[in-house]
Amino acid sequence: MVSVLDSTGFKQLFKENHLTVGVYFPIEAYKGSIPTMQHQVVLAQRAEALGFAALWFRDVPLYDPSFGDVGQIYDPWVYLGYIAAHTQRVALATGSIIFSQRHPLHLAKAAASVDQLSNGRLVMGIASGDRPVEFPAFGVDFESRGDRFRQTFFDFKQALASEFPVIRSPLTYLEAAGVLPKPVNGHIPLLVTGHSRQSPEWIAEHADGWLYYPRHPQMQSRMIQDWRDLTERFAPGVFKPYAQSLYVDLVDDPTLAPNPIHLGYRLGRDRLVDLLLHLQSIGVNHVGLNLKYGERPAAEVLDEIGQNVLPHIHSSVPTYESV
Incomplete structure (x- = not known):
């Protein structure tokens, strides 16, 4: 029987009762909506060498100036194939492909192609979309996105x-x-992003995992416990991970306490270790870091996290906190 646990990307990205860390493209700090996209292959290869578990790819079909964010600019499927050819082991994760704007067969063809070309490293975060200007451009009713x-x-x-x-x-x-190729391990893991206009029960029953956003630790702890309860109810004995994104502005002072920024924190590396260990303790299985709002060069931050943060996470023995 085919299991999501057989997926190379899933095994690289998720370990039950443990935390892994990835990084979002573009791997750079920049102002405004549009990144430079310079040196991304070198940085991706460096992230892989440093032990980051995943590279995350955004899906932003159109440039909406009012939204202020175009992701990594390039079409996610083209860029996934390009980065797959320049890496070897790191998981390739989407955060997230907009399922309500594309035909299912086009999606299946593209996803299975990337999965084959990367030797099974694809993990798909998927979403219903949240930028109203895009939907009429593709002939899709915005209000229908949940059903689609x-x-x-x-x-x-x-x-x-x-x-x-x-x-x-x-x-x-x-x-x-039929659609060719097929996934390497027979299945491409699908993580529902946010709620995607679905009920928590539907997500727990049908998704292979849940991809969410940073929340206050107490609220997040309750959410994760609810997620575990629901997955045990709808898929008893099946590990369905909880993952989240996190914007990080890593400063020179390693001891600086966390200060909130948009969907993340400005903080020092020692406090980042503390934060990640806390997230592990409440049941988070993966954190995808986004460096957009940083003040330091991304290459420098990537090295500091890889050399001074990840070893603490990789060597930790999780102890779980109650809600």
Whole structure:
């Protein structure tokens, strides 16, 4: 029986009762909406060598000046293939592909292609989308995005599950044909981002994991406990990880206490160790760091985290805190 636990990317990214750390593209600090995208291959290879578990790819189809964020600029599937060719072991994770704006068969073809070309390293964060200007551009009703997300989810999985699936849905009519290639290990892990306009029960039953945002530690602890309770209810005995993003502005002073910034903290490396160990203690399985709001060069920050933070995380023995 095919299991998500067989996925190379999933095993690289997630370990039950442990924390791993990844980094988002663009791996740079920059002002405004548009990054330079300079030296990204070298930085990605450095992250892999330093022991980061994953490289994270955004999906921002259109430049909306009012939103102030275009991600790594490049189409995620093109960039995934490009970075896959320049790395060897690190997981390739999407945070997140907008399922409600693409056809399920196009998604299945692209995802399985990247998975094959990377030897099974793809892990997909998926979302319903949150930028209203994009939906009419693609001929999609913004208010329908939750229903489209759910239908795309099922059609995508069915298209990859067998050689010649029969799919008759509002989005897909497929018979007497199939999608090639298939995933390396028979399954591409799917992490639902936020709620994607679905109920917590639906996510716990159908997703392979949950990708969320930074929240106050007490609130986050309760959320994770609720997630564990739901997954045990809908998928008893199955490990379904909890992952989150975190913006970090790492300063020179290693002891500086955390000061809140947008979806993250300005802090020193010693306090980052403390923060990550705390997140591990409440059940977070992965943290994807975003360096956009930093004041120091990203290469310098990447090295400092890799050399002075990750060893503490990799060697820690988790002890779990109650809510």
